[in-house]
Amino acid sequence: MIPREVLAQIPRAYEILLAVHTCFDDDLWEALVARPVGVKPAEVLIQNVFDAAYVLKMIDAGFLVYEAVLPDGDLIFLDRKQGYRLPGWEPLPNPFSAACDLAWRRMGYYVCVRGTVGMVADSRLMQIQERDQLWFSVQPDVRLPDVGERVTILAHHPFIDIGILLLDAAAIWTETDHRPTQNERRPIVCQAPNEGLGQREIVKRPH
Numbered sequence: 001m002i003p004r005e006v007l008a009q010i011p012r013a014y015e016i017l018l019a020v021h022t023c024f025d026d027d028l029w030e031a032l033v034a035r036p037v038g039v040k041p042a043e044v045l046i047q048n049v050f051d052a053a054y055v056l057k058m059i060d061a062g063f064l065v066y067e068a069v070l071p072d073g074d075l076i077f078l079d080r081k082q083g084y085r086l087p088g089w090e091p092l093p094n095p096f097s098a099a100c101d102l103a104w105r106r107m108g109y110y111v112c113v114r115g116t117v118g119m120v121a122d123s124r125l126m127q128i129q130e131r132d133q134l135w136f137s138v139q140p141d142v143r144l145p146d147v148g149e150r151v152t153i154l155a156h157h158p159f160i161d162i163g164i165l166l167l168d169a170a171a172i173w174t175e176t177d178h179r180p181t182q183n184e185r186r187p188i189v190c191q192a193p194n195e196g197l198g199q200r201e202i203v204k205r206p207h
Contacts, residue, residue, distance in 0.1 A: 074086040110156055113167075114150075116128065149175070
């Protein structure tokens, strides 16, 4: 259970940073999604996709989700002034230094892209009609959808420029099968060249 004094600070905190290997406890999730409209989104660092559907849920709730190299255990920081080890809410020493170190461990971020499959190449690259500037790399253990299928893609957008806008498809849902076909391998380290392309700009929310 969240300590009362921490629960009171969550709505007022300017920056909330989490580093997690698993889903949040229900009370923490409820406290985070209940923060006032217009506050800076909570930033969540994960190491690989531990649960594709849950990561998609975090993105749809407005969290910024990053791929990072994480230490053991789950952590939360409020304005980098307070830090706790979850789920027991044990205070951390030197929270500012620990939070800054985590911020530098980010390797890319996750986005949700929804649309219609426009092209599937023999090299297991695919495009979405509504976002034809993006290419998605689909690993052998992720089922390739058919051209014309409506899909939801959980994709990794890395921080390395290889000259094309290439994202790694970590999971794909179709309208006929909403279960994620998840890529358990580490996301490919490759990135889009357009530095101005932020997470909010390529996410297509459902109506």
